[in-house]
Amino acid sequence: MRSATLELNQADRFASPKPANFDRLARVYRWLEWFTFGPILWQCRCVYLDEMKSRKAALVIGDGDGRFTAELLKRNQRIAVDAVDASNAMLRQLKQQAGHNASRVHVHLADVRQVNLAPCKFDLIATHFLLDCLTTVEVESLARRLKDAMTFDAIWIVSEFAIPDNWYGHLIARPLVTGLYIAFGFLTGLSIRELPRHREALQTAGFVLTKQQKRMWGLLVSELWESSPIANSRSIPKVFKD
Ligand SMILES: C[S@@+](CC[C@H](N)C(=O)[O-])C[C@H]1O[C@@H](n2cnc3c(N)ncnc32)[C@H](O)[C@@H]1O
Incomplete structure (x- = not known):
């Protein structure tokens, strides 16, 4: 783990229950996804790829087997990615997926609830189907830390169930x-049993939702969030309902 970017918060080491262990799903994850949702989850992850083309430093959290990270690296040849995941097997898949772009990825085996992040470093955050592994309180705490780790013009891409x-x-x-x-x-072993109220958590932490797309009649959402102090006429907060 590169300590300049991320470091384990020792005080919180035992504060949260252990994260779910996705190790044994790493190789079959993409097939499970295909049999349940076909191409739809992939489409959710890719909605805002155009907005990511000019970004330079991404923090991708819980990307699983790394198909999104690989696509991001392919589309944006300048970007460097820090990838955080609690599953070693998933991170290995992620590195492998990145192929010849793997030198631009730094993986961090860590529980995201327990990492401190370098300030003002990232201009892109991506969490695809990660927040649903956390409680509302944990999402809010993560959002507050992410806010400090983001540049003033950063964007946060969220894919989630709703x-x-x-x-x-x-x-x-x-x-x-x-x-x-x-x-x-x-x-x-995931102990969470209901979706966090992630919109409420992100808004409380100082983010505004600037774009949203729904699939499957609202069961799946792809969202683009920005830090509220830079909100301008282009990103006036709107009321997005499920
Ligand atoms: C449901 S999978 C989503 C994978 C992928 N992002 C996708 O779009 O399908 C959740 C991923 O987040 C990771 N994860 C879950 N809880 C985590 C935590 N507290 N800290 C870091 N990673 C976590 C899991 O290991 C897994 O790779």
């Missing part, structure tokens, strides 16, 4: 998300 507040949400999305949590609880 439960729309309508009949579809109650009858279809909620049981589906509950089923996914039960499956991942069994496979990885």
